[in-house]
Amino acid sequence: MTPPYWLEDEPPPRRATRLTEAPEVVIVGGGVTGCACALALAHAGVRVRLQEAREIASGASGRNAGFALRGGAMPYDEARRRLGREQARALWLLSERALDRLADLAGDAFAPTGSLRLAADEGERGALLAEYTALEEDGFTAEWRDDLAPPLASRFHGALSHPGDGSLHPARWVRRLAALAAGAGAELREHARVESLHELGEVDVVVATDGYSGGLVPELDAVVRAARGQLVATEPLARRVFACPHYARHGYDYWQQTPDGRLVVGGWRDASLDTEFTTEEAVTPLIQQSIERFIRELIGEAPAITHRWAGIFGITPDRMPLVGRLPGRERVWVALGYSGHGNVLGLACGELVADALLGRERPELGLFDPARLLTRAD
Numbered sequence: 001m002t003p004p005y006w007l008e009d010e011p012p013p014r015r016a017t018r019l020t021e022a023p024e025v026v027i028v029g030g031g032v033t034g035c036a037c038a039l040a041l042a043h044a045g046v047r048v049r050l051q052e053a054r055e056i057a058s059g060a061s062g063r064n065a066g067f068a069l070r071g072g073a074m075p076y077d078e079a080r081r082r083l084g085r086e087q088a089r090a091l092w093l094l095s096e097r098a099l100d101r102l103a104d105l106a107g108d109a110f111a112p113t114g115s116l117r118l119a120a121d122e123g124e125r126g127a128l129l130a131e132y133t134a135l136e137e138d139g140f141t142a143e144w145r146d147d148l149a150p151p152l153a154s155r156f157h158g159a160l161s162h163p164g165d166g167s168l169h170p171a172r173w174v175r176r177l178a179a180l181a182a183g184a185g186a187e188l189r190e191h192a193r194v195e196s197l198h199e200l201g202e203v204d205v206v207v208a209t210d211g212y213s214g215g216l217v218p219e220l221d222a223v224v225r226a227a228r229g230q231l232v233a234t235e236p237l238a239r240r241v242f243a244c245p246h247y248a249r250h251g252y253d254y255w256q257q258t259p260d261g262r263l264v265v266g267g268w269r270d271a272s273l274d275t276e277f278t279t280e281e282a283v284t285p286l287i288q289q290s291i292e293r294f295i296r297e298l299i300g301e302a303p304a305i306t307h308r309w310a311g312i313f314g315i316t317p318d319r320m321p322l323v324g325r326l327p328g329r330e331r332v333w334v335a336l337g338y339s340g341h342g343n344v345l346g347l348a349c350g351e352l353v354a355d356a357l358l359g360r361e362r363p364e365l366g367l368f369d370p371a372r373l374l375t376r377a378d
Contacts, residue, residue, distance in 0.1 A: 001283045004063045004309040005233035005264060006171035011056070014179035019187045022203070023049040025357060028194045028216070029208035030054075031061035032170075032342060033335045035177040036350030037206055042184035044358050050186060053193035056178045059212050060342060062171035063281075063311025065231060065254050065266045067245045068102060069115055069165045070095040073319035073339035075127065077134035082318070087367060089138055094364045098348035099164065102173070105180065109173035111259075113244035115165035116145070119157040120249045127250075128160045151241070151298055156248065167245055167256055168343055177347075197332065206353055210336045210346075211314035214279055217326065217334070223373040224314040224322065224337045226279045229266055230287045233307035234295065236261030241299060251340065253294065263303065265291050281310045315339045316373065323349045323368035324356065327375060333357070334370055 025041055027034045030052025041048040052058070071092050072079070079088035103110050119125035135142040143161040152159070182188050194216065197205055207217055211226040240257065247254040255265040268290040269276040275284065288308060296302045316322060316337040326332045333356070335349040352365045 001309055002307045004171070004231070004311070005262070005307040006066065006169060007057070007062045009169070009172050009175070011175045012179050014182040014188070017182050017185055017187045019047050019049060021047060022201075023047045023187070025049075025204045025206060026051060026200045027206045027208055029059070029210070029212070030056040030178065030188065030190065031059050031208065031210065032174050032177065032346035033210070033350040034206070034208035035174055035181050036347045037208060037335065037354045038186040038188070039177060039181035039184055040351050040354035041357065042181055042186040044354075045185075046358070048186045049189060050181070051189045051192040051194050053191070053212075055190050056188065057171040057174035060210050060311045060313045061174045061346070063231070063309060064170055064229065064313075064343065065245070065264055066168045066170050066256060066258075066343075067115065067165070067247070067254065068099060068110060068168040068343050069245075069341065070099050070162065070344065071341070072321075072345060073251075073341045075131040076138075076140070077131045080134055080138075083367070085138070090364055091367055092140060094348050094367075095344055096164065098344050098351075099166070102168075102344060102347055103166070105177060106168070106173045107176060109169040109176060111167045113165070113167045114161055114163045115245045115247070117160045117162070118152065118246060118248035119159065120253075122157055124248075124250065125157040128158065132160050151300070155298065165245065170343060173343075202331075204331045204333065204357060206333045206335065206357075208335050208350065210338060210342060211279070211312040213314065213336060217332070219326070219374055220322070220334065220336070224316055225277055226312050227269065227315050228276045228278050228280065228282075228310050228312055229269065229340070230283050230291070230310045231264060231266035231308075232288065232291050232305050233258075234263045234265075234303040235306050237263065237299075237303060262306070263295060263299075265295055267291070268294070279312055281312060283308045283310050313338065313340050313342065318373070321345060321349055321368045322370040322373065323352055324365055324370050327371045
C-alpha cells in the first residue's frame, strides 16, 4: 500500500491561528465537513477550534475517488419513493447549491466535467432510465445516452449523464477549505486526537468523523457502519480516454482520469463485502486484482499501478447522513454517515450544523435528523 495519490500535493500555507480564549465550539474531524463548519462559524465571529487526529484531509476526504456529485447515495427515483417528492427535491436542490459553492471555493481543485453513470446490464439500464425519468419530471437536468463511445460501447448498456457534476482533487479542495477557515480565525489542531468528548469540557461539540467515529459517541456505532473503499492510481496514459467521472454496477465500480492522464479506479467491495466492513486502512489482494483486471478489460492494456490505498467511510441503514443535535445530548452535534457521497454533501451538512449553532436553523436540516435512527437504536 502507498499513500493516496491525492495526498502527494504539498498543503497550501495557512494562518497559524491560536485562540486566546476558550473555544465556544470544538469540531472533531478535519475533513470536508469539519472544515466547512469551522469556516462558517469563524466567519460569524465564533471562537472555534477544530481537532484532527492526523492531518487535514487524511481520512475519507483525501482517500476517495474525487467525484463531485449532486444528490446522495440513493438514486433520485428511490429518494422520491422513500422520502416523498418534496423532500427528495429538497435534498437534490441542497446538493446542487453546495456543488455551486464548492465550485466557487475550490479553485483548480474542481473541474465542471459532468459525470456518467453507466448500465452494466439490462437490469441496471432499467434502473437508470427510471431515475432519468424522475429527474426530468421534477425539472432537474439530466441526459440519457445510448451512443456510447469506445471503450464504453461494447461493455455498457446506456448511461445517465449528469452535466452539472464534476471532478475533484479532494485533498487539495479540503486543504484549501481549511486554509480559508484558518484565515477566518478558526484554530486548527492537527495530531490532536479526541479520545472522549468529556475531555473537551463544557462546550458545543460537532462530531464530523464519518466512518472514523468508532467509540467516540457509542450510540452512533450502532447506526453508522464503517466500510472500506480500495483504490489505485496508474501511471499517466498516453491518451485521454475518459473526460469525466464514471461509475457503474450501482456504484460498486468507479473511475476517472486525472488532468495528468492517470486513471484513478476504485470499488469492487462486493467481491468481499464481509471483509470490507472494517476500520482498517489496508488493501487486499482480491479487490486489488479485481480492479487491475477491470482496467485491462476496459482499456485493453495494463498500465503500471503507482499508488494503492484505502479509506474508511460511514454507511447508514437508510443511506442518508445523520446531521443535527444528538438526542439526549444538548451540546453534541453530528454530521456524518454520507454512505460514500460526502464530497459535496459534507460541505452542505457542515454548513447546516454551523447555521443551527448560530441560531438560524434551515429547514433542510430536518432531512437528516439523527433521531430517526438513534431513537430506534435506544
